[in-house]
Amino acid sequence: MPTIAVTGATGNLGGLVIDHLLEGGFPADEVMPLVRAASKGERFAARGMSPRVASYDDPEGFARAIDGVDKLVLISPPSLDNAVRLHQLHGAVMAAHGGHLTQLAFVSFSDAEKRPFGLEDVDLAIEHSIRAAGIAFTFLRNSVYLEELAPELTVAVESGQLLSATENRAMNWAPRVSQAAAIAAAVTQDGHIGSTYNLVSPTPYTYDDVAALLTEAVGRQITHRPATPSEVDSALVDGGIDPEHAHSVANDFHVAIARGKCHTTGNDIERLSGHSGGITADDIAALVKGTA
Ligand SMILES: NC(=O)c1ccc[n+]([C@@H]2O[C@H](COP(=O)([O-])OP(=O)(O)OC[C@H]3O[C@@H](n4cnc5c(N)ncnc54)[C@H](OP(=O)(O)O)[C@@H]3O)[C@@H](O)[C@H]2O)c1
Incomplete structure (x- = not known):
């Protein structure tokens, strides 16, 4: 079995x-969670994995951590x-270039x-530099996680x-768990080198659709009301959401949806993992209950 290292292991997606x-039956001792401090690796070691310490802010240490890793x-x-993220990811790609990887699975961004959202130039630049370096790659382009809702x-x-200030345009949210399943499949199945996958929902969802799913999830009517970004912003702040986050949701996220920037749909999640990538009322109920 090849060894597989995973960055962001302590995070949600990793x-x-x-x-x-x-x-999926992959041997635990061949999994190398990359963590920023040895203490953060203990939980993985307790499950039989082989954690290694690697920070994006220490490119040489990162290179040492992935030495001998296959994927x-x-x-x-x-x-x-963006400048920080570019610097961090560039260091990781250089480390990968100097190693002997058989596959670099880079999780970038769909659309x-x-x-x-103004962050994607870095993902594009890193995709280009991975190609230019001749590294055997698979690009897994995330949609916005459903959990962000x-x-x-x-x-x-x-x-x-x-x-919503989305002008009821569609969005391609997919549950994070289904995106993670697709990523795991792409590094354990054969045949994914040189491919780019969009980890997006199979059908588009508008805020009308989300309100209908939410209604089903909580068992009472929740109505979608079109609004301006500033109305959305105020409603979220009044509802107890951190003002900076509320502002970003209303003015960045909803406006991007209204401009049709996140509506690519597809079946790559299902093709890779068997998960549909679609959203159910149960997914929405879990989010509301905080159990997703
Ligand atoms: N598609 C979307 O909707 C969406 C939304 C938000 C974010 N994202 C992107 O998707 C990524 C994964 O999402 P997530 O929810 O899993 O994020 P998350 O839970 O915040 O996890 C971030 C991970 O990155 C690690 N990390 C942070 N700085 C690092 C550094 N300098 N060196 C090495 N590791 C570092 C963290 O380690 P520690 O535990 O040590 O902090 C953690 O494991 C995010 O990092 C972000 O780029 C996507």
Whole structure:
């Protein structure tokens, strides 16, 4: 069996990728969760895995950590500063270039060319540099995680109204767990080198659709009400959402959807993993209950 290292192992997506690797029968001792401090690796060692310490901020240490690794799942770091993220990911790609990887699975962003949120140029640049370096790659382009909707859903359940400034244009959210399943499949099955996959929903969802699913999930009517970004912003803040986050949801996220920047749909999640990638009322109920 090849060894598989996973960055962001302590994070939501990396943790789910690791869970899927193990659930799929991949040997635990061949899984190398990459963590920022040895203490963060203990939980993985307790499950029989072989954690290694690697920070994006220490390219030489990162290179040492992936020395001898066969496959690397490279999940974008969370910094919203493009210069920082570019520097961090560039270091990881250089480390991968100097190693002997048989597959670099880079988790980038769907619809990156449309620049929905202003962060995607970094993902595109890194995809290009991986290709240019001649590394055996698989690109797994995330959609926005369905879980990102949770604060809006919570406010809607309280008020009975789901506000959006999306002009009821569609979005391609997919549950994070289904995206993680597809990533795990892409590094354990044969035949995915040189491929790019869009980890997006199979059908588009508007806020009308989300309100209908939310209604089903909570068993009472939740209405979608079209609004301006500033109305959405105020409603979220009034509902207890952190003002900076509320502002970003209303002015970045909803506006990007209204401009049709996140509506690519497809079946890559299902083709890779067997998960549909679609959204159910149960998914929405779990988000509202905080159990997703
Ligand atoms: N598609 C979407 O909707 C969406 C939404 C938000 C974010 N994202 C992107 O998707 C990625 C994964 O999402 P997530 O929900 O799993 O994020 P997350 O839960 O915030 O996890 C981030 C991971 O990155 C690690 N990390 C942070 N800085 C690092 C560094 N300098 N060196 C090495 N590791 C570092 C963290 O380690 P520690 O535990 O040590 O902090 C953690 O394991 C994010 O990093 C972000 O780029 C996508």
